[in-house]
Amino acid sequence: MAKFNKKKSGELPAISTASLxxxxxxxxFFFMVATVMRDxxxxxxxxxxxxxxxxxxxxxxxxxxxxxxxxxxRYIDTYGSEARIQLNDKFGTIDEVGAFVLAERAAKRExxxxxxxxALKVDSDTKxxxxxxxxxxxxxxxxxxxxxxxxxxDYTQNFN
Amino acid sequence: xxxxxxxxxxxxxxDIAFLLLIFFLVTTTIETDSGINxxxxxxxDQIDPPIIKEKNxxxxxxxxxxxxLVEEDLTDIKDLRGLAMDFLDNGGGIGEEACDxxxxxxxxxxxxxxxxxxxxxxxxxxTPYKAYIAVQNELVAAYNELRNxxxxxxxxxxxxxxxxxxxxxxxxxxxxxxxxxxxxxLSVVKKLYPQKLSEAEPSKVN
Numbered sequence: 001m002a003k004f005n006k007k008k009s010g011e012l013p014a015i016s017t018a019s020l021x022x023x024x025x026x027x028x029f030f031f032m033v034a035t036v037m038r039d040x041x042x043x044x045x046x047x048x049x050x051x052x053x054x055x056x057x058x059x060x061x062x063x064x065x066x067x068x069x070x071x072x073x074r075y076i077d078t079y080g081s082e083a084r085i086q087l088n089d090k091f092g093t094i095d096e097v098g099a100f101v102l103a104e105r106a107a108k109r110e111x112x113x114x115x116x117x118x119a120l121k122v123d124s125d126t127k128x129x130x131x132x133x134x135x136x137x138x139x140x141x142x143x144x145x146x147x148x149x150x151x152x153x154d155y156t157q158n159f160n
Numbered sequence: 161x162x163x164x165x166x167x168x169x170x171x172x173x174x175d176i177a178f179l180l181l182i183f184f185l186v187t188t189t190i191e192t193d194s195g196i197n198x199x200x201x202x203x204x205d206q207i208d209p210p211i212i213k214e215k216n217x218x219x220x221x222x223x224x225x226x227x228x229l230v231e232e233d234l235t236d237i238k239d240l241r242g243l244a245m246d247f248l249d250n251g252g253g254i255g256e257e258a259c260d261x262x263x264x265x266x267x268x269x270x271x272x273x274x275x276x277x278x279x280x281x282x283x284x285x286x287t288p289y290k291a292y293i294a295v296q297n298e299l300v301a302a303y304n305e306l307r308n309x310x311x312x313x314x315x316x317x318x319x320x321x322x323x324x325x326x327x328x329x330x331x332x333x334x335x336x337x338x339x340x341x342x343x344x345x346l347s348v349v350k351k352l353y354p355q356k357l358s359e360a361e362p363s364k365v366n
Contacts, residue, residue, distance in 0.1 A: 017174070024177040031184035048192060049290040051297040053304055053323070057193040059332045119195065122289050129285030131292075139203045148293060149195035155237065155297045158290035159226070 040089045044069035049124035050153030057119060057147055062112050064104045064143070066097065068130055069123025083126045085134065094130075097137040105143070117145045124158065196296055201358075215269055216276045218247045222295050224286030237294060244302035246270070248277050248353065261310065261352060274306070274353045282360045303355050311349045322349055 044067050057063055067086040071079040084091045087100045105113055118138055122131060138146060220240070221229040228235050230243055251262025253272030262273065271277035279299055283292055304323050311322035318325065328334050329342040 021170070021173040021177050024174055024181055028177055028181045028184065031181065031188055035184055035188045049293040051196055051293055053196065053297050053300040054194040055197045056327060056330050056332075057195065058330075060193075117197070124288070124290035124293070126289045127285060128283045128287040128289060128292055131289060132283075132285065135200055139200050142202065144200040144202060145197070146200060147195045147197050148296065149192055150293060150297075151192060152194065155294040158294040159237070 040065075040086075042067065042086070043072060043075055043089075043091065044084060044086050045072050045123045045125075046121060047124050048121065048149055048151045050155060050157040051148075051150040052152060052154060054150060054152060055147075057149070058115070058117055061108065062116055063147075064101060064116055064118045065121060066100075066118060066134060067121045068134065069126055083123070083130050085130065094133045094137060097134055098141045101138065101141050101143045115145075116143065117147050118143050119147045119149050121149045196293070196300060198296075212278060213272075213276075215252075216271050216278060218244065218271070218277065218279045220244075220279060220281050220295060220299070222281075222283045222287050222291055224284040224288075226288055226291035228291075228295060237298060240295065240298045241302050241305070244279060244299055245305060247279075248274050248302060249306055250277075278356045278358055280358045280360060299357060300355075303353055306353045307349050310352050311345070314349065315345055318345070322346070 046067060046069055068083060069086075070076075070081055070083050071091070079091060085094065085097065086092065087096060092100060101118065105116055108116065120131065120134065135146070138144070219229075219231055221232075223229065228237055228240060230240065235243065246264060247270055248264075249262050250264035250267055250270035251259035251273055252264075252266050252268050252270055253259060253276070257272045257276070259273035259275075264270070281295065281299065307322035311318075311320070311325060320328070325342055326346060329339060329346060334342075
């Protein structure tokens with residue numbers, strides 16, 4: 001009977017953690033695969049509006065990104081709280097948009113230069129004025145294909 | 161006898177993996193890569209604007225208080241899609257301008273046919289972007305719903321709506337025969353309900 005008494009020592013057997021690394025590695029690989037490294041750091045607030053009638057954007061090398069919105073909290077002291085345009089890594093003015101698009105276009109491979117899309121990643125609280133100005137500039141340089149980048153969601157989310 | 165080499169302690173493996181995992185967790189930003197595609201009108205010299213009948217234009221104004229005015233009446237955004245669809249699908253034309261696939265009321269005071277029907281969207285400089293996107297979304301949705309209907313009527317064997325088919329067509333991973341096949345079918349439906357969405361330059365705030 002001593003055999004049975006021994007088991008009543010009250011200690012639970014330790015849970016084996018040998019498979020923990022495997023689980024963590026699995027997660028790790030998921031994130032490594034899913035990660036898209038950002039090309040440029042965002043300097044503006046960028047909460048995109050929601051829409052559900054969306055189309056997928058073309059491959060990444062066929063897209064030129066233009067960001068707009070209020071400067072993020074880090075830059076608010078320097079640049080104020082008025083909505084600004086971000087071109088690559090710095091704030092730009094309306095007049096620079098055209099030159100920026102032309103420069104980006106020239107940097108792409110030749111066969112892609114005619115199929116480029118300009119993706120406008122604009123914060124949802126921005127006023128339309130700045131966007132209209134950007135659109136005018138894009139028309140001037142004949143970059144007519146644009147995409148209002150949005151989150152996937154119901155439009156009613158935009159009204160609260 | 162060869163000596164057994166000591167086993168490497170793998171206990172810290174989990175720590176290393178966690179470290180990497182946390183790094184990737186922090187740096188990951190799942191980029192949004194979808195949105196509403198639009199084509200801007202080219203900059204042209206002022207040519208005489210074509211004369212368009214008043215009844216063929218559906219004016220939508222979004223003002224700076226995010227209010228929506230359809231044909232000068234204050235409208236709730238929930239009704240916008242329906243109104244736009246009624247307008248596009250009206251098919252009030254007679255004779256050459258008749259529209260045999262339209263299922264609308266055929267009212268003589270609304271559009272002749274989808275080919276003629278133009279939606280004019282206007283906004284203030286002060287209009288919030290999110291309201292503008294919501295309106296754009298609803299107008300595109302109106303076109304998409306009509307196109308869905310026609311697509312499913314013409315190509316029931318596909319088992320897709322226009323919206324889904326277009327999504328597959330635009331997916332960079334779709335290639336070859338399927339893409340060719342879809343392109344043809346999509347363009348037929350697109351022709352039935354061409355997207356004629358004109359954006360006026362915004363009115364200046366006084």
